[in-house]
Amino acid sequence: MAEAKAFAVRTHGVTKVFGRGAAAVHALRGIELEVPWGELVMLVGPSGCGKTTLISILAGILDRTEGECQVLGVDPQHLRQSTRTRWRGENVGFVFQQFNLIPALTAAENVAVPLLLLGHPRRKAIAAAEAQLERVGIADKRKVRPTQLSGGQQQRVAIARALVHEPRFVVCDEPTSALDADNGQIVMGLLAEIAMRGDRALVVVTHDARIFHFADRIVRMDDGLVAGVRTQTADRTLKLHSHQP
Amino acid sequence: MxxxxxxxxxxxxxxxxxxxxxxxxxxxxxxxxxxxxxxxxxxTYAFVADTSLPDIWVTDPEVKYIDELEPMQSTALDRVRGVPDVQWAVPMYKAVLRGRLQNGTFRSVIVVGLDDATLIGGPPKMVEGDLGDLRRADGVILDVVSARTRLARYSAYDAQGNPAKDAERIPMAVGDTLQINDRRAVVVGLCEVTRTFQSQPVIYTTYTRALSFAPPERKQMSLILAKAADGVDPTALSDRITATTSLRARTAEQMQWDTILYYLKNTGxxxxxxxxxxxxxxxxxxxxxxxxxxxxxxxxxxxxxxxxxxxxxxxxxxxxxxxxxxxxxxxxxxxxxxxxxxxxxxxxxxxxxxxxxxxxxxxxxxxxxxxxxxxxxxxxxxxxxxxxxxxxx
Structure with missing residues (x-):
């Protein structure tokens, strides 16, 4: 029990099959994964190896076919739909590859969305969102719409949105793939700096080898299986190519 | 959210x-x-709606709506007047006749003949002249819109009898004359009426004069307009008139609906x-x-x-x-x-x-x-x- 509590995420034999019969696709074939509290874990591997499927299951937005999965001490799949939605809203932060910021809303309104979904009053939610934007260094962009922001700025807004409600588990899907190298470093630096705490865990799906040094642990996946785990001492310093972030 | x-x-x-x-x-x-x-x-029921005074409209039993009236014998009026609780009943003539304008062109016109004595059933609003002017010789009252449009004449005509290019339209006015079935009629007034479905000009005159305009027929009375005595339900009275006279008596509202439903059923x-x-x-x-x-x-x-x-x-x-x-x-x-x-x-x-x-x-x-x-x-x-x-x- 004490051992289970040491991990924010723990899976055993997780499989996921899409489709049936001859058309069945085995996306995951028995995943064994442990994500300790306070660690930044990167899932790496070729396209189609099951990384995105795995974080979808971990985040409670996709059901596995078989196996066991404990996230923050609960199995999301065993929660009732409404409870699971609430659990996600309270405990999980999302950073998407394409940012998924609502174009009609300002940066602050976008960041406030998770709080509004949890029922926080608008005024308080916006205030918290503005504070979060300040933490990611774009407080001056709070009233700007996403379409008027650069890719790096949009991803900062997305990070602010993922963290504004203080989630204990953050999943990021290719957070740097739409960014240039320097912006990728800055975004990962922010994620590592703001998100990493002892009571929090971060899982990042990425192809970007330039950000591997931020990870405490790199999980290499191949063909729906964990092919290897490398534990390392994370180096959270930015490796910038230019001198102007 | x-x-x-x-x-x-x-x-x-x-x-x-x-x-x-x-x-x-x-x-x-x-x-x-x-x-x-x-x-x-x-x-379609504008004529009924414009005629506000009577409660009950009595017609031949075969009549289905206001624009297709089967004439009745004049004795029908006495039968209606004989029904208890009928305060008064007056005859009305209503038919489409052929009018000939001063420039020689013909127009179909709706001729409405009002009871000579009371002039009940007249137009809702006079624009020029007075309803009583109908008692003047050959007097008729025209609806003002038709006087300005369909019954108007032009200041000049071409060889084919069409209005000349820059001809001015001259509305028919009080004092002008026209012929209805070759009988002379003099405009003594202009009135406002609700436009009818066919948009034909409406010409009011007295009942007797309307009969003189109309082609000779054995039966000539188109309608009987009746009023229920004070405190008497018009619907109940119209049912009694129907039952005792073998005529078709309808309240104004029923007559309006009969007309609407006829058009709904029989037109596209x-x-x-x-x-x-x-x-x-x-x-x-x-x-x-x-x-x-x-x-x-x-x-x-x-x-x-x-x-x-x-x-x-x-x-x-x-x-x-x-x-x-x-x-x-x-x-x-x-x-x-x-x-x-x-x-x-x-x-x-x-x-x-x-x-x-x-x-x-x-x-x-x-x-x-x-x-x-x-x-x-x-x-x-x-x-x-x-x-x-x-x-x-």
């Missing part, structure tokens, strides 16, 4: 206006066509207008539905993100519904407003337009249905939306 839903809707200006356009067009078409339909139907008007209204509805559903569906599709990944971040399906449905309702309410307001403006502009012209309170209500129901149908497909999409879609690029 309501504010976010509204911002999402109005944030995409092109799609927002596309949705509004569809709903506005549908509301406009449904309201405007229905109002013209009601306006036209109102004209309801079908034609029904098709126009249906087309408006379908176009509204097609444009608004398609645009709204595209709008939802474009926003699907945002809805997916909201679902992933803790937005329940019910919350997302509420957002979609709010967007549909808002677009519907604004589109409805614009559509009905434009239809009302059209009606105001059409006032005093040939166009029949009557917007009763039922029409905006029907329009509102139709727009609500359009919004419901438009958002239904979007809602199904949102219900089936898996939050995992947000990680699929």
């Amino acid at each position: 309501n504010r976010i839903a509204i911002k999402m809707l109005v944030g995409d200006v092109a799609k927002y206006f596309g949705i509004l356009l569809g709903i506005t067009f549908a509301a406009l078409l449904i309201t405007q066509q229905s109002s013209i339909f009601v306006g036209l139907m109102s004209r 008007i309801p079908i034609n207008f029904g098709i126009a209204v249906l087309l408006g509805f379908l176009v509204g559903v097609a444009i608004a539905g398609q645009t709204f569906y595209n709008f939802t599709l474009d926003n699907l990944r945002y809805f997916g993100a909201l679902k992933a971040m803790g937005g329940s399906t019910w919350l997302l449905l509420r957002m979609v519904l709010l967007q549909a309702l808002l677009a519907g309410a604004i589109g409805y307001g614009l559509g009905v407003g434009l239809a009302a403006l059209f009606g105001i502009q059409a006032g005093g012209t040939e166009l029949a337009f009557r917007m009763t309170w039922h029409i905006p209500a029907i329009s509102a129901a139709a727009v609500a249905l359009i919004c419901a149908l438009s958002s239904l497909v979007s809602m199904i999409k949102v219900i089936r939306l898996e939050p995992a879609v947000v990680f699929r690029g």
Whole structure:
């Protein structure tokens, strides 16, 4: 029990099959994964190896076919739909590859969305969102719409949105793939700096080898299986190519 | 989240206006066509509505509506007057006769002959002259719109007898003469009447003079107008008149409905207008539905993100519904407003337009249905939306 509590995420034999019969696709074939509290874990591997499927299951937005999965001490799949939605809203932060910021809303309104979904009053939610934007260094962009922001700025807004409600588990899907190298470093630096705490865990799906040094642990996946785990001492310093972030 | 839903809707200006356009067009078409339909139907019973004094209209039993009257024998009047509780009953002549204008052209005119003694059944409003002037020799009263249009003459004509190019239209005026069935008639007054369905000129005269205009027939009395004694229910009295005289007695309201229903059953008007209204509805559903569906599709990944971040399906449905309702309410307001403006502009012209309170209500129901149908497909999409879609690029 004490051992289970040491991990924010723990899976055993997780499989996921899409489709049936001859058309069945085995996306995951028995995943064994442990994500300790306070660690930044990167899932790496070729396209189609099951990384995105795995974080979808971990985040409670996709059901596995078989196996066991404990996230923050609960199995999301065993929660009732409404409870699971609430659990996600309270405990999980999302950073998407394409940012998924609502174009009609300002940066602050976008960041406030998770709080509004949890029922926080608008005024308080916006205030918290503005504070979060300040933490990611774009407080001056709070009233700007996403379409008027650069890719790096949009991803900062997305990070602010993922963290504004203080989630204990953050999943990021290719957070740097739409960014240039320097912006990728800055975004990962922010994620590592703001998100990493002892009571929090971060899982990042990425192809970007330039950000591997931020990870405490790199999980290499191949063909729906964990092919290897490398534990390392994370180096959270930015490796910038230019001198102007 | 309501504010976010509204911002999402109005944030995409092109799609927002596309949705509004569809709903506005549908509301406009449904309201405007229905109002013209009601306006036209109102004209069918305009003659009955204009004649306010009598409670009961008595006709030959075979008569179905006001524009096709079978003449009765003059003794029918005594039979009606003999029914208890009939305060008074007067004869009326009403028929379409051929009028010949001063320039030699012919026009079909509705000749209405009023009881010589009382002149009951006269026009609702005199514009020039007095109803009593009908007692002057050969006196007739014309409706003023026809006097200015169909019965007007021109200052010059070409060789074919058509109005010359720059000819001025000269309205028929008091003192002018015309011939009805070769009998001389002198205009002694002008009146205002509600336009009739056929839009033929209406000419009032006395009952006796109307009979002299009419071709000789054994039966000549078109209608008997009767009034119930004070405190007597006109419906009950009309039933008694029907039962005791073998004539057909109808209250004014019944007569109006008989006429409307006759036109509805025996003309293509309801079908034609029904098709126009249906087309408006379908176009509204097609444009608004398609645009709204595209709008939802474009926003699907945002809805997916909201679902992933803790937005329940019910919350997302509420957002979609709010967007549909808002677009519907604004589109409805614009559509009905434009239809009302059209009606105001059409006032005093040939166009029949009557917007009763039922029409905006029907329009509102139709727009609500359009919004419901438009958002239904979007809602199904949102219900089936898996939050995992947000990680699929």
